[in-house]
Amino acid sequence: MPTLIPNLPRAAFCEIQCETDKEMHRKVVTKFPVSKIRPLQAKLALGASGKPSIEVSFAPFTLTTSEKEGSELLDFNTTLQADFINLPTTELSRLQNKTFDFPANPKDGYIDASFYFSNVHNPVDITKFVFGDFCDGKVPLTMVTKWVMTYENTGFEDFDLTFSVSLSG
Template sequence: MDAVFPVEQLRPLHAELFPGPQLEGRHTASCEVHFAPFELPNPNDDVTSEDYEPLSFESPLRLDFIDLPSLNLNVLAGQTFTFPTNPEPGYIDGSIYFVGAHNPVDITRITFGTLTEHGLPVTFEGTWQMEFEASGFQAFETTIHTTLQRRAGTA
């Protein structure tokens, strides 16, 4: 049986918004959510073994093909967007690189707060499909609160 992922250890640092790939002739947005790195037990390994090493969680959550009206944070402020799950048309192509594979993440709701001098508060709601690539962890739903910034070097 797959282990429970320690969701309480996910500590978002910030998110970056930038131009994404084109989809059917339309521009889309991409986003990376960065987390503080941490170690966690490896459910696929024997913790009593001399060779045992815990897993490192240090990759950003990558989201592509986000259908937003703009990349301008002023335009996004105060808005909420909902999205279907993969493979329904309009889904966000999300994944987290963990345990040597890109584990799918279905983001179904993005809520933008009020713009401040530090960035735009943003909330991502969705399901991390951790069992899809045999990571040893169960899928889980989570809500991530962080601050969104435009990626440096993007207009």
């Protein structure tokens, strides 16, 4: 296995990993069943870093993989955790009807986001937030994302996903 180097950007790590992967067993890469991903709710809070964080929960589901050695059942029962978000506030009423763009990792200002699946933390690039109208203490949030499944060699392809979820504070 490649050695993890602290604070190494994902792009640089992938180059190192590609060299060592030539000798490693690789899983069959398949498409992730993106249509099964259903966001349930999201919560905005001030994170430990003093910057906003968002946690998105999803409806759980089970999927079956096909590998040379046989099939495997995998549970998708996880949350997406997004930290170090460069937002001006955590007050939902002040975010309504605003749009924010973010760079992908490893560029300065990226959102540190991931979800736990297949026994590893998988990175997610979040490149846009679109906040809707504030109502009853919530605001609809649309997120433009890229789920980087190949980073930890999960056996699934990376995919883009834009989804909307109700955000509370």
